[in-house]
Amino acid sequence: MNNFQESCFSVLVLLVLLLQGSCSDPGVVHKAVGDSLELIADYPKDGLEVQWTYNETVFAEFDEANINLVRPKLFHKRLKMKKDSISITVEDLELRDSGSFSIIANTNSVQYPTKIIMLHVHELIRDVQIEYNVSRLQSENICTFHLRCLASGDPNPSYSWSGHQIQTQGPHLNISLRPAENATLTCTANNTYSVNYTTETVVCREKLDYSSVLSGFPLKYLLIAVGAGIVVVVIFGATLAVCCRRRSNKGQGESEAGITVYEEVNTDGPAKKRSESVANGMSIYETVNDTKLSQNLPQTLYDKINYQRHPAVSTSTSTSSPYQEVL
Template sequence: MFCCLFCIVGSCAAPDVEVHKAVGDSLELIADYPKKDLEVQWKYNQIEFAEYQNDNLKKVKSELFNDRLKMNKDTISVTVTDLKLQDSGRFSIVAVKKSEQYDTKEFVLHVHELIREVKIEYNYFWLQSKNICRFHLRCLASGDPNPSYSWIRHQTQGSHLNISLRLAEKATLNCTASNTVSVKYATETVVCTEKSDNSTMASGIYLLIAVGVGIVAVIILSGTVAVCCRWRKNKGVLNKCECAQTKRSDSVVNGMSIYETVDDIKLSQNLVSIACIHHKYIHYCCHAFVCL
């Protein structure tokens, strides 16, 4: 009986009602009819998710809204809590009473993000020939990605605004960002001043500093290399001379035979030759017993 009495959606429906809600809000759908013999279906995009029958209110498709669906048998209503953007859609209340059917109530839900913050960004350039500043301003809102923007003072719609000011002139600008569930404002004061070439000056200073640091580094490196080379050269000459002077053993007090003296001289010559080859990167002249 209950199913047969429901007409095709649209054939006996009241005009759609547009409903705008913010993320996190709740949507209450009340079947405000006399309770006696009343039977009601609640639908979301043509899918039934709750019903009231024989004085009993229950969920049908609980997975649609899970724990966010609250029910009140006393008021014959269901409430979807903590609305999300994806909840936007068409809700229907279909009610009958014995042989009588009520007009289907249709609600088109639009869930919006709240506008959380608004700020104004701007830049300008100085036209010396006209003695004016050209300003380009932009209004930015966070939250809703597609709010409506307006500039109060200039009666301009849209997020961008271009204005011109004379030298030393200032202006206070107000931007409004809004949607159907929230409104936010931002204010900014701008002043026209001649722009000095600070960026070029700063670049020049940084360049001079870099060149100076480079020169100092080269001087320090050159000095270090020179000291190192001189130290290594002196060490090499000293080692050569020491090896050249060791021509015979001085540890024997009572003298040597002629054979021992000749062998000692040959050994000293060999040592000097090895020392000369090892230190060939130093410019010197090496003889049997002399180092220059």
């Protein structure tokens, strides 16, 4: 009878311990991408058994002074184990690691309360920028600025605006200014883990500032683009001029090279006059007219020196001279 009562009492104690372990309040932990999460089982080691779970899936166990990985691919190469402190560290956290972690520990006689950690991994807000454009209402002479705040890192941060007597929420803001008025505005982006902000000054000018129309496109980039275009045009024009000059010189050289003292000597066709054979008209040698006036007029340079040429003397004539034969 006593043994039965003792057995019932032991079962009742075990049920109470199990209920205590299953009803533990979870702890909420916020981490940034790249941080680490340490899961420590800080219990006495005598006869201790521990299980680490992620979204109710066991991925590691401790038994007999050793830690063993049950699902090594769950956090591939990102788990660091320490058997001395009975802990597992998840390194280089990613956004997809957000979820429920638990540490279940017990001995042969004790069931320890389960530790539950609700992990939220956040992207750091690394940069904040303000883009804007402006429209002008000519009838009322008012500039209306349409501003938008953009943050890199967390895809869904919270935005808030301040400055120029403005306190509002959200990524968009519209304000109206009169000519010569300006406003300095600050956009703040934040999430649970990080905060970042930027400031922009907008001015309503007398004439519409087209650099502002380009969604806040920096004027220096526009000037750089214009300068680059001018350089390209100058280089192209210079290259074109050099090519044209080379072609002109080449054509002139070919034309001059074709006119020589021996131009147009055609042995196959009918004989031509020298004035007709020279492509560029008369040459330095065209001092003697091609047309013979008579047989008695000078025919060569030597005829001018000795105009009255002696008639040709045959070899049989005794009055022949060497000079007559040469001429």
